[in-house]
Structures are given as structure tokens and as C-alpha cells.
Amino acid sequence: MPAPKVLISDALSEAAIQIFRDRGIDVDFRPELGKDKEALAAVIGLYDGLAIRSATKVTPKILAEATRLRVVGRAGIGVDNVDVPAATAKGVIVMNTPFGNSITTAEHAIAMMFALARQIPQADASTQGGKWEKNRFMGVELTGKTLGVIGCGNIGAIVADRAIGLKLKVIAYDPFLSPERAREIGVEKVELDGLLARADIITLHVPMTEKTRNILSAEALARTKPGVRIVNCARGGLVDEVSLRAALDAGHVAGAAFDVFVEEPARENPLFGHPNVICTPHLGASTNEAQENVALQVAEQMSDYLLSGAITNAINFPSISAEEAPRLRPFVSLADKLGSFLGQLTDAPIKGIRITYEGEVAGMNTRALTSAAVTGVLRPFLAEINMVSAPAIARERGIVIDEVKRAGGDSDFESVVRITVEAEDMPRDAAGTVFHDGKPRVIEIRGIDIDAAFAPHMLYVRNHDKPGFIGRFGSLLGEAGVNIATFNLGRETEGGNAIAFVAVDGPVGPDVLDQISAIPQVKRVRAVSF
Template identity: 80%
Template structure:
């Protein structure tokens, strides 16, 4: 019988994207619907989204929980740009939808805009232009400052902040940086001085913001923070509205404590009425940070490449809710993802008490792989015994939400007779449960250890797990009960701690075992526990 051909993946583009980006999808065999009008019509988007595996957007499309609820087959959302403020990421994560952005495509453009705003502030260029074109010649009014030898304070040294810092050094400025994630080694490589925020506020002649808007960064330049800045400071924000208190900044400008401010972003956009508007020392642009022809094309091409790679190859790049997986890694990871998920599922099905922790140990060659994805698969397997709707995207967040501690340990080198071993322990309030497995050369995952007892068992859709005393008579009676019930045994795998001690049977059967048969097996004198498990 010929193999069935899978239907092509379908992607909806609901915002403007270039023809070159559309061509990338088509070249990868993806059906593409270019309908940019849907980005501004939420109800129409909800009606249409259920037919698509991928969604490519810019900033106009708002992906709300209602949109995601209607997206019954959606697997990935790609945002052509850095911010994903217009996507409900927690709702997408719970739905198992990958959310990607394109953090590198417009980094240079945004950094250059911040530098341009800094120059405009230093020399009052927009004000001087308006005055001159108004027929005035106010040469003495517009007394600027040199940037050379001034201290530039960069708040946030990510993709964009790094570039701004490098440009600042090129301008012969002294660059200091505040970023909790900036290592001492990286600071040295960039040529910046790493400082705490209070020190940056006190020393910087120019402060430029390059952090995302989070609960921790909202109003990072509050009234109190602005009061701690150096008198005569100039402030640039080309990152996100909401990073500074606009009312407090206006007051600081009115008092002269802040000499000037240049903003490309605002707390409310489109910004049509803002407390900073009209101040003579304020320069404003309408969120132009990424608005160059090069940047718009770069992010469009990048998002098309990323969505296509995920739908076709399983590669994940620049996801905000899942670890990256390269196109080269995806085929090698796939069997280990299956192994981790099935081992986790097995242990989850054995666990009745509340789970408190999940520990995953990687030994041998697998320890050098992308284990974060494998750990997500293991957690998915464990939690699926309790929540059928859990998936690899939502599992880590769900575990955190329920206070389940997830630990990951890597042990390279040889630790057993197998090239790679994945060991999972599920800690529950009653007792821990553990199992280990590997992937053979045929790419099939196998169980090699349960409760410290060695065995060799392949996974099957229906299996019985039996703990028993290693005494004569168990196997015969067990087999007879299954035979009398018409349950066919596919494989029978045994392991024991020692002769006459604890033993385990892991048996694949061809269908569901009735509850009454499980009760009869439990009644066998040698049996300590029996559990039907499904994969």
C-alpha cells in the first residue's frame, strides 16, 4: 500500500511582508496566504486562523487568547521584529504554540537611530532646523555639547545595547553599562565598564535605554531614579515605552535637572497626547527605530526562514518560549525527545501522589546535545499523566506554576555500556520513582533500567508493568490469566534485583487489559503491584 502524502503546511501572513519573504515559504513547499488586511480585523482573523499551521506577523496583528482559541492547528507564530508585545505569549505557550521573534534583523538600524537621537540632543538639530527654516538665524541660541569624552550610560547590553556601546566607544566616549546578565568577560570584550544602576545614574552624561519592558524594567527611570541622575543628563529611549515615567521626566526637564530627552517610543502608542510633547528640549519620533528599508526586509526574510525551518525541519530559532534547536540538531534530537517523553510518561503513570520534583540526568554522548529540549520532553511526559493538554512548549511553565522543581544534570564520558543514557527520577510526596533508557542504532528508544533493575524493553502502545517477588510460578500464572482473557502478549521483558529478590516484568500486549484481569493479576501471591500504562 503506498505511503500517504502529508498535506502541505499552511502559513497565513496577516501583516505586510515582502515578495522575497513570501517566496521563501513557497520554495520550502509551504502554502502561503498573503492577507495583510486580516491584521487589522480581529474578528476576520479569528474566523480564518483555524486553517493554518503558521502565522507571520509584524505589529498590526494582535494575537489574543481568543485568536489562539480559534487556532486549532497553529504550531508557530513568527513576529518580524524584536518585541512580541502584540502576542499573548503565556496563552500561546499554554496552547503549545512556538512564538518567535527576529532580534537581529533590525538591531543595527535601531542602534543607529539611538545614536542619531543622541547627536540630535547634543546639538539641538531639530530645533535649530525649525528655527532656521522659519526665517530666523539664532546662532547663539543653540549652544550644544561635544560627545567626545562624555560618559555614555547604556542600560541593557543585549543585541542593540552592544552595538550602541561599540558606536559610543568609536565616538571616544567613556561607556559604562548596567545589565544583570552582562558577564565581566563580555564587558571587557566590549570595552565597557560594568556598573550597578545607581552608579550609572550618578555618572552618565547621556543615558540610553535598551531593555525589554518587563515587570522589573517598567519605570526603570522612575521619579526617584531620575532624581539620582547627574544634573544636566540627557536621556534617549529607543527601546520600549513604559521604561520611564513620562510625567516625572517632564518635571525633571522643567526644573532643568534633565537637559534634554529624545524618545522614539511612548507608554501609549500611537502617541497623540503626551506630557512630554511641546517641551523645547524634547525630541520625538514615531517609533522609527526599525524603520529602514534594510531592517524591514531583513526581519521579513528572517521570520520567513525561521517559520519555514520549524514547519519543515523542526528547527527552532529565536523562540521566546522554547529553547533553540538547529536544523542539524533536529534529526539527532528526535529519537531522544521520544525517549525522554516516554520515560517521563511511564513514571508519571506510576505516580499517584503529588509530584514535587523531576530530575533528568544525561550520560555519555547525549549530554553534549541540546538537553533543554529533552528536559522539556521529559517534563511533558510526566505531567501528561495528570493534564492531557500539556505539551513540550507549555510543560516547563506548568511545572514552575505548580512548584515542581526541575533539575538537569549532564555527565559526559562513558558511564555505562551504552553510548547515551537518559535517567529520569520523579520525586513525589510518597516516594521517588526512576527509570533509564537509551536509543539504539535503529533509532528506537528502549528502557534499560527501572528502579535500579536492568532490563531491555521496547515501548509499545499498551504495556503492563508488574513488580513481583522472584519466586517460581509467577510467569506461568500471569501468562495463563492473560491467555484466558484473550489478551495477546507481544513482548515479555524481565529483570530482577537478585535471585529470589524483587523483580520486574514489563510486558507489551496487543490491546487494553480489562480491569478485572488486572485485579486477578494483582491477586497472584508473588505480585506486589501491577499497572497498565499506555504510550
């Protein structure tokens, strides 16, 4: 099997490039492609991985040409330059490095607070201009002030920690911040209105989403404490820039320090030119340490995925550790094939999919297995579905996904995966396991015990357990030139309902299926493929 091939289309350090090479990955370093969409589209089909910073735009057009692409790695936290829904639909994992530049960004926010409080850039420009305006630059102390942190995730928590060390009181608005976590990091959890009313300084540390866009709108700014100072080192668009300029002009907001803007590069901006505004050109992650950290991290993450299937810091898929990946791989195959089998038997609209994990598999990382099962079930209806896109597609179509875990069970097997497809006509279910050889097997269909390996071409037959079926069935296939590879049988009771799961060496045509259906004992026959 040839080595995976990675394209680096933005500036990454030589150490990161060397990580790919040391791991046995074929890597091309072509940073000029990040700003040349046509040239990137022309070559992207040659690569399994794409490593980027912020210059490269991973658009649907680029993804349409990326026939081999399996992973996009963003050296940094923001993935605004990647069309994540389009990548998800294509089955491409999108990774970022959310922790590599956290300290650097947090330190920049703290630096901006000091710069605002003491008007350092303005005082510097004045002094170097030959003026000595000591009385003009009257600052404020940070000690004892209330800092309002909007978004207390990784970076916000670091800012809070540094601010507490500087003797500020920290209040935080974050719907996902638990009371326990708030106590642990020493902040007071508040609602947004409370933060606006109490904070002397507000710093933003949330991603850009439809819910956070203009979180500091004109109305929100009007509810802030008079004399507030606002710091934004997160994302442009979190603050209504026009309304903020008006609040600055009116004196309601005492000052603002921005590292990010709605339009970047920011050649013009409503905030520019105001004497109480400090601006930097998106420097939050711009330290040597951070740039090196995120580059090395993305190289390690992409290498782990391409070589072992381990998934770390993915935006659109659950994480799988390097230790988990080898154990999960055969169960992923089982879940996919078992789901595919049931999907191929189902013609009616699907309402829900229930996946039950029994035994040792219940203790594994089952989110990836559930994605595989849903993919298998829906693939007969949606040819382009994949493990990355399956959960989102199921939600869009109103299909309820139910995951059940049972550490113990009545089965004789160490691990059992059981899938039930709830369709409008009737439920269908099957169970399987992975033997010590790593090969997935079906162990139960419709409550009937069976032992069958999957094969590329198979026939599934429901029949009455009556003499003559096997002979007539084998004769029909023989007459049609279809060779039987394996023949697996199961039945409820003697003379009752029975099933046959038969591996054949090639596809079976509709005319042969019609002849099998005509056998008196046969209730249903279906050709399935894996």
C-alpha cells in the first residue's frame, strides 16, 4: 500500500514537515498554493491530507476536486476558511489545534487590557513624537476591577486565571460553563445581562456562530456599565463595530482594544481613528511558540489519522485515540456491514435506528461505531453518505438514533452489536460480533441464531423449515452457473421459520431470484452485497 500523501499549502515550520517525513508520509510543501485557488484545485486530487493555516480556503470547489482527500488539518483554532458542511458531506475529517495557541491568545488579551487601562500605544506615539504629555494620559488601575469574560472555555479560562492573579474580580457568561467548573477556576457564573451591567472590562472568547454574531449589539452595548472597556481577541463580528463606534463617540464606552475585525485584512474600519481605540492585526496567535506548537500538533494529528485511524480534535467526528483505533476498526466494519444488511432489506421509510452494545464493546468509544451503523443502514438510500456525514443526515431526515449500552448480557460472546431498524412497515434486527481473527460475523437475524461471515455477494432467504428447500435452492443456483461459497442456516424451531444466509461468487440476477422465490418453502429472498 503506498504511503499517504499530504500537501502543505500554507507556511508551516520545517519541524512540522519533518514530522510527516519521519512518520513515513509523503509530503509536498507548496505554501504558494494557499493563495492560488485554481492551482490548488488542479493538484488537490493527488493528496490524502491537506495541512493549512488561514490563507488556504477549502471551498466546495476545492473539495469537489479532492477525490482522495481524507483529512484537512488547520494549524490553529479557527476553521472559518474551511467549508465544514461540504467537507463533512464528502467524508473529509476536519481537524484543528484548539490548544496550541491558547496561552498566546490569552496573553494578548491581557496585554490589550493593560494597554487600554494605561493608554500605552497613544502615550508611546506622543512621547516618540517629541511631546511630554504626562497629564494627558491618566490611566486606571486593573486591581479591584470587575472583568466580564464572555465565553469561558479553554482561552477564556486562561484569561480568567491570569486576571485573578492580577487581583481582578472575574464574572463569566457561558451557557456551557458548569457551576462546578466555575468554582474550580474561581469565577462567578452570571447571565449576559448581569455581566453587561457589572463589568468594568469585557473580554470576548467565543467562536463565531449565528448565536454569537453581534453578541455585543447596539442594544447590548446600551446595557453595559458607563465607562466600560471592551477587548476582542476572538473573532470579528462578535461586536457591532458601527454601534461600538457610536458608543465610544458618546463616551459611554471608555475604550476598546481589537485584534479581530469583520473584514480582514482590515484596511478600513469604523473603529479606526478613534483616540481611545487600540488595534492590532490579528496577532492573537502570533508568537514563535504558538506558531511552532500548532504546526507540530497538526502534523502529529494528521499523521496519526492517516496511519492508524486515530482522530484528535476533529470538528466533524468523534475523537478516537491511537490506542482505541486498532480495537475499534473491526467493530466499525461490523457495525457498517450489519447496518448495510438491514438497510438493504428495508424498502419502507426509516423512522429510527437503535444500536445496542453488549459486553466488552459497551465500554469502547461507541460514537464512531454508531456513525458506522447509521452509514450502513442509510447507504442503500443515499449512495454518497459516509461515517462523517451520517449522523447529521439522519438528524436532517428526522431519523431518531438511539444508543444503548449493556455491560453484561445473556450472550455467549464477549461483545455483541445489535441493530434494530424501525421502519414504517415493520422493525428489522440483526446482531453480530467480532471473533479473535478480527473478522465480523452475523450471529442473529430476526431473533434466529446463525453463524455467518460477510462476503461481497450474498443471498438472504426467509423460508419454512420443510424438506426439499435446500436441494431445490442449490439446484437452481447450479443451473444458473452461480457457485456457492458458504451456506449458513438457522431456524426458530423444527418445521418453523428458518433463514439461510448464503455467500456466492458473483451477483445473482433478478430472473434467478424470481425462480428462488417460486420455491414453495421460500417466503422471501433478497440479494445483498458488502
